[in-house]
Structure formats: C-alpha cells, structure tokens
Amino acid sequence: MGGVGEILITLGVVLGLFVVWQLWWTSVEATAQAQQVMQEFEATLPPANPEPAELRTDAPPVPDPVGYGETIGTLIVPAWYGLTNNAMPIAEGTGMDVLDRAMAGRYETSQQVGDIGNFALAGHRRTHGNSFRHVDKLEKGDQIIVETATTWYVYEVTDHEIVTPDQVDVVAPVPHHPDEKPTERLLTLTTCHSLTLGEFGNDHRWITYATFVGWMDRADGTPEQVR
C-alpha cells in the first residue's frame, strides 16, 4: 500500500470518527453535564409533595430573573418519557456553552416562566444531548411542564410551525407580532429542523407553541403527568 493511499484511508477513517464523535460522544458528555446540573439544582430544593393536586388557574408567581448560565428550573415533557433525557435543566441564555450542556436555554429577550408574554426556550435537536430531538412527536394538548424552586407551571401544546432561521419574532411576546401587547401566557420551544434532512439539518427551525393552563405550589403536590 502506497503512502498516499494510507493517508487517504486515514483521512476517511478520521472523518468517520468525527461523525461518531458528533452524533454520539457529544451527547454522552452533555448528558452527564446536564445530570450534574439537575442534581445540584434538586439538592437545593425541598422534595415536592408527591400527591397529585388540582391545578390553580389564578395568576401564577413569576420568578426573579437569574444571571446568564444560571439554572431557572427543569423542563419536563411527559410525551418524551422513555425517549430522551427527561427532565432537562433550563438555564438563562441561548449561547452554545449553555445549549451544548444538554440544557434548554431561555431567550434573554423573552419573558419569565408564568408571566404574560412568551417564555421562549432553545434546545439542540441532534448532538450535545439531543435535547429537543423528539419535538416533532408533540401533539396538540400534550403537556409541557416547568418546575422551579417553588412552583410547577403546566402548559399545553397548541400548534407548531417550521420557519427559516431569520424569523426571530417567533419568540416575541406575541409571536410574529413584535409590536403587540401580550395578553396570554405562552411557552415556545425552538430547535433545529431541515426540510430535507429532518432532525439532522439546521436550515430551518421547528417552533412549538404552548399555552398556560395552570400551576401548583410544589408544597401542595405534583402534576399527574410528572414521573
């Protein structure tokens, strides 16, 4: 085998290893980091009352803003149990240093969880923990639950759309209407999507909208769908 042939084969093997690294190893690392964040966050909290309780529909408490990269709470998508790393931490900000640790990141321009407006989150579709990989399996009425130090917030999926990456007003207080004053409490998930490659591409964005249906104090109980 000539030297040139060896070099070409080596390059081919290294490219193959890169794909293995990106699709598999980044998730191994990110999932471990996310689990550590979850454990540190949960260690600061008293355990929630495990009994199911009625959802309250009065105005929920709104948490104070936190600094970039700090943990806001936990994102639980019951439809993803058994499919992905449920639950994942929610952290402040959408930089790659946040998202690459298999966390959901809050858009710093969006509203706080429970507030009137849009609590908008970004997450990876594939690689680095595959946070929002199964976003396409969410159907109308599926719950999206956010747990903070004091409160459970329950949202229900209303709709989704596929947009180009420049349509950043999907995370506006009123999606697509950045100048309107919000009246509803929304949650929006944004992640990568491709018209041709599905979950493997990033030429488009998959946007899932959910609307607030109720909340409960962690001391009072736990939403039925949380396991």
Place this chain on the structure above:
Amino acid sequence: MYAWIFRHLPGNTFWRVLQSLVLVAAVVAALFLWVFPAIAPYLTLLEGDPAVG
C-alpha cells in the same frame, strides 16, 4: 507508514498487535477529547448557527 510502525514495535506478533491497539486507542482519545472539540465550530455540517441550537 503503518507497516513501518508495526515492524518497529518490540516483541512477538501478539505484543505488537496489543501495542498497536493501545496506539490506536490513544489517537482516537486525542481526537475525541481535544481535536474534534477544537475544529467542530468550523465544521457546520449539522449545527453551527449560533442563533438557535
């Protein structure tokens, strides 16, 4: 190149194969831990748009 390395490893064939495997593992570990993380931001095959994940 690979044949040259293999010939210059000490010991019988068994030990040479074992040492080859250790060398391969070391190279793969170096790629996974340092090289790939360093070059990933420049290879936007799957991700890379900092706007959203």
